Amino acid sequence: DQQVKQNSPSLSVQEGRISILNCDYTNSMFDYFLWYKKYPAEGPTFLISISSIKDKNEDGRFTVFLNKSAKHLSLHIVPSQPGDSAVYFCAARLFSGGYNKLIFGAGTRLAVHP
Amino acid sequence: DAGVTQSPTHLIKTRGQQVTLRCSPKSGHDTVSWYQQALGQGPQFIFQYYEEEERQRGNFPDRFSGHQFPNYSSELNVNALLLGDSALYLCASSLRSAGGSTDTQYFGPGTRLTVL
Numbered sequence: 001d002q003q004v005k006q007n008s009p010s011l012s013v014q015e016g017r018i019s020i021l022n023c024d025y026t027n028s029m030f031d032y033f034l035w036y037k038k039y040p041a042e043g044p045t046f047l048i049s050i051s052s053i054k055d056k057n058e059d060g061r062f063t064v065f066l067n068k069s070a071k072h073l074s075l076h077i078v079p080s081q082p083g084d085s086a087v088y089f090c091a092a093r094l095f096s097g098g099y100n101k102l103i104f105g106a107g108t109r110l111a112v113h114p
Numbered sequence: 115d116a117g118v119t120q121s122p123t124h125l126i127k128t129r130g131q132q133v134t135l136r137c138s139p140k141s142g143h144d145t146v147s148w149y150q151q152a153l154g155q156g157p158q159f160i161f162q163y164y165e166e167e168e169r170q171r172g173n174f175p176d177r178f179s180g181h182q183f184p185n186y187s188s189e190l191n192v193n194a195l196l197l198g199d200s201a202l203y204l205c206a207s208s209l210r211s212a213g214g215s216t217d218t219q220y221f222g223p224g225t226r227l228t229v230l
Contacts, residue, residue: 004156006156034218036221041223042223043118043120043204043206043221043222043223043224044157044204044221045221046218046219046220046221049218089156089157091156096170097169097170098169099162099164099169099170100170101147101159101162101170101172102147102149102157102159102206102219103159104149104156104157104158105156106154106155106156107155107156
């Protein structure tokens with residue numbers, strides 16, 4: 001049962017343009033959503049998060065939008081830079097029994113080319 | 115400030131063997147979670163340790179076990195290794211708040227386990 005889905009395995013964007021990465025989820029009990037970036041041979045690096053009670057969070061070039069009615073979130077990167085090329089994971093936090101865990105999507109590989 | 119560290123970086127084992135992976139959390143963090151990332155997939159939650167006890171567990175068999183030490187570091191043990199256990203094993207640390215929820219999880223670089 002895949003509760004978090006990233007339907008696009010890859011995305012190619014030109015430098016300076018906007019990158020939009022999408023994520024869908026099925027469980028209404030998720031209380032936080034996070035985006036992680038992963039380079040080869042490194043662990044995932046936290047990028048940005050959003051509470052389930054918000055609809056937008058912005059941090060520099062990165063903005064995450066949450067549409068609870070559609071159970072959909074997206075990460076916007078503006079402007080995209082070659083250093084943004086990495087695999088991006090969407091994760092949802094499930095809090096139960098006093099503890100929480102992260103459930104990840106399969107990731108989207110972003111390639112930003114000059 | 116040291117981040118999350120894991121050892122070893124790479125490991126090769128044969129089927130049926132046992133393996134122990136190690137994790138030191140980020141300074142100030144008290145909660146450690148372990149994840150398995152198979153090729154082409156996202157990390158999958160194995161279990162979480164807090165105050166030296168397993169607090170949550172994902173859908174993994176009992177062959178996967180762990181431990182947390184008083185200094186918050188942790189070990190992941192896998193017994194009777196199968197070919198399908200080949201994966202990147204990630205450790206993540208966080209700080210548990212008074213309300214029970216934990217702060218953002220920060221990941222280590224992982225241990226690449228290959229089972230032949």
